[in-house]
Amino acid sequence: MIVGMAVGEVRPGYELWRPNREKAGSVTTKFVIVLLLLATAVLAAIIAIGGWSLLKGGGGMGTVCIIYVVLYAFFAFLVARWSRGILPVAAALSMILAIFCAVGAGSWFERDKAGFDEAALSSSLLGTLVVILGLLQIVLIAVALYGFNQEWQVEEERPIGSGEDYGAGAAPNAPQTA
Numbered sequence: 001m002i003v004g005m006a007v008g009e010v011r012p013g014y015e016l017w018r019p020n021r022e023k024a025g026s027v028t029t030k031f032v033i034v035l036l037l038l039a040t041a042v043l044a045a046i047i048a049i050g051g052w053s054l055l056k057g058g059g060g061m062g063t064v065c066i067i068y069v070v071l072y073a074f075f076a077f078l079v080a081r082w083s084r085g086i087l088p089v090a091a092a093l094s095m096i097l098a099i100f101c102a103v104g105a106g107s108w109f110e111r112d113k114a115g116f117d118e119a120a121l122s123s124s125l126l127g128t129l130v131v132i133l134g135l136l137q138i139v140l141i142a143v144a145l146y147g148f149n150q151e152w153q154v155e156e157e158r159p160i161g162s163g164e165d166y167g168a169g170a171a172p173n174a175p176q177t178a
Contacts, residue, residue, distance in 0.1 A: 023150075025150065026147075026150050029143065029146060029147040029150060030079060030080070030082070030147065032143055033076075033079050033087070033090075033140070033143055033144055033147050034076045034079050034080050036136065036139060036140040036143060037072045037073075037075050037076035037079065037090065037140070038072070038073065038076045039136060040068075040072045040094070040097075040133065040136055040137065040140060041068070041069045041070075041072040041073045041076070043129055043132065043133045043136065044065050044066075044068045044069045044072070044097075044133065045065070045066070045069045046129060047065060047126060047129050047130060047133065048062045048065030048066055048069070050125075050126055050129075051126045068093070068097060071093065072090070072093075075089070075090045079147075084147070084148060084150075084151075087144040087145070087147055087148040088144070088145070088148060090140065090144050091140070091141045091144040091145055091148075094137040094138075094140045094141045094144070095137070095141060097133070097134075097137050098134050098137035098138060098141075101130050101131065101133050101134030101137065102134055104130055105127055105130040105131045105134065106127075
């Protein structure tokens with residue numbers, strides 16, 4: 001007879017185990033995604049602050065950049081806590097940001113001539129940072145979707161004390177069965 005239990009509840013004497021989170025590939029993917037999200041947040045902040053006075057629409061585009069900074073820092077926090085559901089959202093926003101970078105990178109390089117106002121950072125440096133940010137978004141999209149397919153959410157029940165940690169949480173020199 002199957003007894004109905006609420007999601008997240010465990011039978012007495014059992015514990016929840018997330019085997020896919022212990023795999024070395026999953027831990028590495030999570031680390032890389034967090035690193036890419038934080039790198040995106042830092043680059044977007046540098047571009048927004050360094051080019052604030054020259055961004056089109058007054059501070060409108062600068063505000064969009066700051067919103068991206070806050071969102072990507074929040075996404076990095078969620079991914080560090082094994083939240084798999086935010087990965088497709090991060091990939092979608094990365095696609096939009098990559099499009100912004102592709103459209104806007106050329107205009108920064110065109111400003112590197114006499115007669116144009118300069119921002120806090122040189123226009124050629126800002127253009128280079130925008131190109132790097134766009135390329136970073138393509139990598140982030142690929143890695144986020146790869147991480148989404150690793151099924152971090154899978155939970156299994158196992159008797160308390162019977163489980164051994166394999167992979168990332170394993171103790172050194174712990175015997176492992178074949």
